[in-house]
Amino acid sequence: MTSPLEARSLSLDRDGNTVLDNVSFSVAKGEIFALLGGNGAGKSSTLLTFLGFLEPSGGAVLVNGKTVGSDVASARSAIAYLPEATSLYGHMNAYENLDYFLNLAGRSATQADYDTALDRVALPREARSRRLQFFSKGMRQKTAIALALLRETPILLLDEPTSGLDPVAIDEFHDLVKDLAGAGQTILMVTHDVYGACQVADRVGLLRRGQLVGSFAAEKGKRIDTETVHAAFAEREAV
Amino acid sequence: MNKIFRIAKEEWRLWLRSKVIVLATLIVAVLLTTTSVLTVNRVASEQSQRLAQQVAAEETFFAQPDRHPHRMVHYGHYAFRPPPPLAAFEPGVDAVTGQSIFLEGHRQNTAMFADTKAAADLGGFASLTPASLYQLLLPLLLIVLGHALLLRERESGTLAVMLAQGQSGLSLATGKAIALLAVIAIFMLPLIVVAIHSVLRGENALTAAGLVGSYFVYLCLWGTIVLAASIILKQRAVSLGALIFIWLFAALIVPRLAINASSAAIDAPGKIESDLVMLAEQRKLGDGHNAADPAFQQLQKEVLEQYDVEKIEDLPINWRGVVASFSESELTDLLNIYAENRMEQEASQSHLFNLFGLASPAIAVGSASRSLAGTDLATHHRFLRESEALRFDFVQSLNEVHANELSYADDMNRSSDPEAERRTRVNSAAWRVLDEFRFVPDSASDRMNRAAFPFAMLILWLVLAGAATFLAARRVRV
């Protein structure tokens, strides 16, 4: 069976600098894969390559077995993307934002669907009709996740999803991600949060200066050992 | 003080490092220089050409052969209006009005052959002149340079650092203002050069200085508006958009709306229209060519009494000349009433237009500039009045010759008797009655007086904008 997400010997140059160097990995259906790395390790670039915003300079990225470069639109339609520092439109309320972005994705949903999704991300009902410019960062994040849910895509890409969230919101978010994976969604997240990655991911890849330098998988019924990953992370970064 | 200059210097360093700004500034500078050089040359050649045409017109008039004096009344003469020296900067209404006028008996003609009538039509904007570049383009350059003067510090977070170091918003704004003022000072140079050039060619130094001063105030006003926007608004794009909106209104929309409004508010009848009304009255006066017209009965009675004779044939002077002189004078009075009326209507339209200077400083500076340069509507009107005086003088002098040097009997018979016709020709030396006409610009004080009102509006604008900027700068917070 083909993997929903696969990077084959992916290399990427931006403005003459090597951003990714011969990176290979694949994410299986229903799996949560976390790419862990420091600043400038090439995490976000990996996501942007899957979305077709960046062209690989070597190798390929595949979505559902198809090279992204050949059909960017169908790759994007299979992916819901949650960028870092999500900013939906501040001058619209939650419903209007969902309505706008869903329509943009070529889908439609009812008010009830919106409420179901917003219930799942636990956005308080009374907030939903207020404009997003009055939302806290966590509430904006929740709205964006609700959007990702409503799109019902098989794949979810998350860019630093928990940065700036309070601990309670992070826990809620992790539970939600696990639920989604449990329901069959393929999830690729990039983060520099070792603890969070170990909490939620089935597998963690360690990215350093554009190279995949380590991989840790959870054993059956257990989480990945944070200490081990942290030691590897710190050691590799120190070199 | 040192700190303030330091801020100004930093701003300059930043500008000099920005390709966009350097390029924009260079383009404007090149455009300004070439336009100035071209206009200076064009105006200088037009001035000498029109002066030559004026002299030539006088010489042809004097060179006319012996003939009946009334023929010279119809032969007519030309008056030319050479551009004043400052027209090299501000050609004003010259291109629209036409600069030559044909003067003849019984008629007041309009100025003819306006440049605009035969111009290549490429749309709404008048051709580029140094003045229009100063009015339209330089404010835009100041906007591009200055829309983020203070905003930039806010966006990059350095504003907080500076304020924390004890800089006041006011001193920060002063530094930025000095940076912009230096740009304005540099861009005043072409105007100063043109002004000095015009003084060397005989322009009054005070009006030339006044012109420089008006544009300096105008540009400072724009600088102040730009600075205020960069203090008050929080986003670069918003500040730029808002300033361009203000520019669009002040430079393009309000002046044209003001034209629409003043033409709709005050109906100045065209010449044909007022002539027709006048003709009805003129018919009551009688026709100067026909001495037997009943309207002249009264005159006839008076003249006969004065010379104590019974019949016009017995008069020692030529009755037809008397009639011509009388009717020309009556007609001119009438013509002048209508002409004055028309000019007054136009002047009040222009006055109304000038009042819109309260809504757009571009109107105020334009009015001040045309008045100071001597290329405004008032100067054109004075040209019309002076050329009319010239017309009346030479026509009446010829009528005097007609009355005194021709016999009535010959004059009556010249259409049928070739000998009589020959005797009605007077010696061409009589054509010397024509006065030399050299149209000169208004006196410096007249022009300064006319420019005072729009200049005051500019000052008012500057004071208001300055006060707003001052208040905003005092309240700068992070």
Added chain:
Amino acid sequence: MVSDLLREIRFLAKDRGALFWLALAFVLSIIAVTFGVTEVRDQQRTIAELIEEDTADRANALKGQEDWGGAAYYAFHLAYAPPSEFAFAALGQRDSSPWKHRVRMLALEGQIHQADTKNADFGLVGRFDFAFLAASVAPLLLILLLYDLRAAERTARRHDLLVATAGSSRKLWLPRALVRVLALSLLLLIPLWAASSLVGTSGSVIIQASFVLVGALGIWWLIVELISRIDASSSVLLTALIGLWLALAIIVPALAKVAIETRQPLPNGGEMLLLQRETVNDAWDLPKEMTMAAFLEEHPEWRDHAAIEQPFEWKWYYAFQQVGDLRVKPLVDQYRAARLARDHEAGMIAFLSPTSFVERSFEKLAGTDAASMIAYEDSVRDFHAQLRAFHYPMLFREEPFDRNLLEDIPGFVPSR
């Protein structure tokens, strides 16, 4: 596509910045059109009054006449170009070229250059008519509406999310920009359409005008689209676009104007008039046969009636008036040809400047372009020729003066 457009319409409805520019366009269009209609009505009223006054004045002038020559001398005739039913949108050359004359049988060249134009300040600044709005202001409004569609989303870090969600850039930016361009076009055109139906402008003119406006906005859209692909900040983009607008709307036309006018010099109007005046005046002192010989070259049909016996005869008087016109005809033709050539070249250059193109197209549709004004002058010349054709048989055949025949004097019939 429809759902994309509907989505972007809903989106636009919440964008207060964009709504402001659109509302401004609508208000300016209403103002431009209202002033235009008022001005045209004013001109129509003026013409109606002139026709009335002119008839009365002519009747009065003819009342006391006892010969054909005197009748022709004293009777002035009104000639005029009525504003077209689309002139309200583009008053064009009507502010700088005369559109009314009163002419009589004397040498035409002494009369036709009289400029009965309005206040000089008007010609200097120009009017705010619809053509100006469409040509110069509308592109600026379009630029302000479109310049930071992309850049603003980049600044707000929404760009990638939007494009990733939409699947392709086109699906997002095309409808978003299209909605704005269409809204701007419609808001500009609705007042124009309303005024057109009010004054009864023909449908084809309106359709052409609408196409010109939408087409020009389309070109500006393309320009904005190309520029805003540059990955630069909003303010740099706006600066670049304003610079382009300046270049296309002001600098290219101004430079082209200087170039055209240098390439196509006009004969000096003053000299033209002087020559005509000299010829007419010199005729008084020349042997009458010389004048009549020159006249007969143009009008051989009066050869048998051309003998002048008296020191003054009307037919000789009118003959030398025409000889004066004939003498300057080469210069006049040259003047006319140069004006047409200038206009032709301006028409070519206008393809380089959307602003000039729109304004010229509107003037053409409105019959207020240079060519129309020249055509009007031609019609005045034709009319003057008719006056001569009417009077010459009376003068040369020395027909007895018959007041009743005065009713047949041709009147000026405007070409539209």
